[in-house]
Amino acid sequence: MCGMVTQARRSRRDETERTDGSSVLIGALAPLTRPGWAEAGRHLLAGLELAVHDVNEAGGIGGRPLELVVRDTAADPVRAAAAVDELARLGVAALAGEYHSVVARAAAARADALGLPFLCSSAVLDALTEQPTERVARIAPAQSHGWRLYADFLLGAGHRRVAVAAEPSVYWASGTRVLRDRLAPRGATVTALDLRALAPAAVCDALAAHRATALLLLAGHPEPAVPIVRSVRRDRRLAGITIGAPAGQPEFHEWATALGEDGAAIPFLRYLPERLTPLGERVGTALRERLAEDPSFVAFEGYDTVAVLADVLRPHGGDRARTAASWARVAVDGTRGRIRFSRTPGTGVWQWEWAPVQVVDRDPAEPGRFRVLHTG
Template sequence: MTDSSSVRIGVLAPLSPPGWVEAGRHLLAGLELAVDEVNDAGGITGRPLELVVRDTAADPGKAAAAVDDLARLGVAALAGEYHSVVARAVAARADALGLPFLCSSAVFDTLTEQPTDRVARLAPAQSHGWRIYADFLLGAGHRRIAVVAEPSVYWATGTKILRDYLAPRGGTVIELAPDAVCDELAATRATALLLLAGYPEPAVSIVRAVRRDPRLAEVVIGAPAGQPEFPGWAARLGGEGAAIPFLRYLPARLGPLGVRVEAALRVRLAEAPSFVAFEGYDTIAVLAEVLRSAGSWADVAVEGTRGPIRFARMPGIGVWQWAWAPVQVVDRDPADPERFRVRTAASTD
């Protein structure tokens, strides 16, 4: 039952297939933990904070309808989402309705067609993170880079970011068809293959096929979108899923708040929290500050789990952006696929 005296936040998250359910579960765990702590500390000027959760199932139309539903319920703000194409639909509808929306985890640069003051984002923009990933590839000596990409504006944009960044630096991007990846990859002489594909399928099947093809024993597999971050990846692939570098939005070392939150999230999830869980927690930390002060995104100054959070206007990005959350390239250790290795890191500066 809903308490009419509460301050409600509408939450959008992928909690059923074909959405990335693991990501949605971690995102929600972070949001819920932060709400519990806000309420234990007195809520929002004495009123409890309440989450009203809607499952997007990675469906933009379903998400837009959920925004309308949440608006009718009188939520003060919207939060969450993981899938970029869904977050874009949420941002457009929220902006049209005049509802503040803090996007937790989606990275698509153009969340809105036009600049808006109603939308802000915690996750780094795709162009920022994927250029860091491209630098990592170049530093590791990869110049011929193959990508296997499913049809999607998100994957197409990622491919363009990589091609535009790598070409002036001596790199080549070669696109492969998902249904013939091993034969095509063997013919390209590429030294790296990037998975721009959904999880668990077809990403898991592609990894198994490449790992078991003796022609491709020296090819490095990469996953800039972060598919190996969640425990399900290691459970499905074991050692075959190790040594696949991906982007993760955590600092080299967590501060005291991050350490405390990590421990609490581990208990809540019964597994190691992903960076998405930290994004969820930080989302509520920011929204609680905005709701208490009745301020704008420009006024936010919050100590988050991964560093101080402030928002700014960035070129080419029409929403208020935390510039930037920390970015790492990490992989799972072949000697222990439950352990992560940091391959490179970028500061928040």
């Protein structure tokens, strides 16, 4: 956490000291403090920073260095929108980043209103903008794509009685709708459990009453996800139930640290291919050194975001309008494959169609190792 705060302070200091306009500035949004998912933000920022370093080592943007101006969103949409206003005034050529979907949606709306190109790294909510826009593009797959694959995994594993324990959120409600739309026509039921009304013990009672075979955690980490996992694991009535976390909570070390063996065998969505590209292998090694741990898929999303922005900025420097008009021409070799954008119905933005998707869990025999259960 100290490193993240230091980065934010360094960025603010650079803004006041740099007055010659020599750098091409990219505004970077990430949740670096609570209640944001700070570990995801740290990985996202590591990927962004490494890519900026590599771009500058290769000559920058027409000989000008690329520079990040980082803002902590702390999972707050209002704070994110204010940060977009500030970054626009500071002269950034484009925006990058963000992990939380609701926050990214607020940032995208404000960036669009200001004419500022925004390449979203990790947020998956389908309707990232209320109206179609040419200014916003996204590296991560849309929620409907990934969560349909997750539903297919559940069906393939024989689950026909699925429960979702959800907090109130546009993101969680959208995920529940995707799952129900995919599962119901195939004979599966989806029971919604409202975490505003149910403590962990009551969740267990409801699961037993509904004879659910799978519980999906559509909830924040560590609260209330961790207490629910512990309660379910210790309830003898639920010994055979599968706990799932499609949003990816088990990807991060905080999950394994908090839950130990209880955090294994919980399938989640991970946006990595079976094999990284040669660039991805090199980047993975460098990210591991920066983070002092294995990089998550979010770190690779961060790297790919800057790789794409550098490609669209090079022909015309920091011109925002020309950058926003360049998504259709992108053809970049990223860490996880060739990146091209298209207009995807229902998203309103330019979309990499599609980033690779896996359903993965932590191996109960070795919780530090991941098992690939399903790909799409």
